[in-house]
Amino acid sequence: MPPFDGVVPDSPEVDIDLAAKHAEAMLTALGLPYDSEHNDRTPRRFVRALAEMTAGRLVDPGRHLEVTFPSVSDNPTMILVVNVRFVSLCEHHLLPWVGRASVAYLPATGARIVGLSKLARLVKEFAARPQVQERLGEQVVTTIERMLDTTGVACLIRGAHSCMNLRGVEAEDASMVSSHLLGRFRDDPAVRAEFIAAVGSANSLGGGG
Numbered sequence: 527m528p529p530f531d532g533v534v535p536d537s538p539e540v541d542i543d544l545a546a547k548h549a550e551a552m553l554t555a556l557g558l559p560y561d562s563e564h565n566d567r568t569p570r571r572f573v574r575a576l577a578e579m580t581a582g583r584l585v586d587p588g589r590h591l592e593v594t595f596p597s598v599s600d601n602p603t604m605i606l607v608v609n610v611r612f613v614s615l616c617e618h619h620l621l622p623w624v625g626r627a628s629v630a631y632l633p634a635t636g637a638r639i640v641g642l643s644k645l646a647r648l649v650k651e652f653a654a655r656p657q658v659q660e661r662l663g664e665q666v667v668t669t670i671e672r673m674l675d676t677t678g679v680a681c682l683i684r685g686a687h688s689c690m691n692l693r694g695v696e697a698e699d700a701s702m703v704s705s706h707l708l709g710r711f712r713d714d715p716a717v718r719a720e721f722i723a724a725v726g727s728a729n730s731l732g733g734g735g
C-alpha cells in the first residue's frame with residue numbers, strides 16, 4: 527500500500543463509513559450541520575483526508591533502508607539530503623504542520639550505503655501520522671542508526687505548526703527548529719559544525735542541481 531498518493535489506506539483498521547457517521551455527529555454537535563446538497567459529503571471528505579494523512583502509521587518506514595549498495599570509498603564522508611519537505615498532523619490538535627528535514631549520516635568504513643530517496647521516504651512516512659516534531663526527528667535518526675552501519679546520524683527539522691501559526695497564539699511566522707544528533711554528530715563539534723554549515727550552504731545555493 528503506497529501512502530502519500532492521495533489514497534485512503536485499505537486497512538482493516540480504517541472504517542471510513544463509521545468514521546464519517548461519527549464526524550457528522552461531531553460537526554452537528556458543534557453547531558455545524560452538514561445537511562445540504564452542497565456539503566453533505568463533507569464529513570466523508572474530512573475523514574478520508576484524515577485517513578490519507580495518517581497512512582504512514584500503517585507501514586514500517588525502516589523497510590526502505592533494506593535496499594543498500596556496496597561501499598564505494600575506503601574513506602566514507604558525510605552523506606546529506608537537505609530540505610525534504612513533509613506534511614504531518616499535530617497530535618495535539620490534529621491540525622496540519624509542514625516542514626523540511628535535512629538528514630545526514632556517516633557510513634562506517636566499508637559499510638553498505640543507502641539510496642538517497644530512501645532517506646526522504648523515511649522522513650515522509652514518519653511524518654504521515656499524528657506526530658510531534660521532537661518524535662519525528664528521533665524516529666528518523668534512531669531508525670537510520672538501527673538499520674545502517676554508521677558512526678553518526680543527524681536530522682535538522684524546521685516545522686511550521688498551523689495550530690500555533692493560524693489559531694490560538696497566532697504567531698504567524700513562527701516555526702520550530704529541532705536537531706537530533708547521534709554518534710559523531712553529537713560527540714564531535716567539528717562534525718556537528720560541518721553538518722550545520724552544509725545544511726546552511728545548501729540552502730543558500732537554493733534547491734536543485
Ligand SMILES: Nc1nc2c(ncn2[C@@H]2O[C@H](COP(=O)(O)OP(=O)(O)OP(=O)(O)O)[C@@H](O)[C@H]2O)c(=O)[nH]1
Nearest residue numbers: 616617618619657658659660687689690693694695
Ligand atoms: N513541543 C511541541 N509542541 C507542539 C508540537 N505541536 C504542537 N505543539 C504544542 O502543543 C501544545 C498543546 O498545548 P495545550 O495547552 O494542551 O493546547 P491548547 O489549549 O490548544 O494551547 P494553545 O495552542 O496555546 O492554544 C501547544 O503549545 C502547541 O503549540 C510539537 O511538535 N512539539
Ligand SMILES: [Zn+2]
Nearest residue numbers: 616618619689
Ligand atoms: Zn497542535
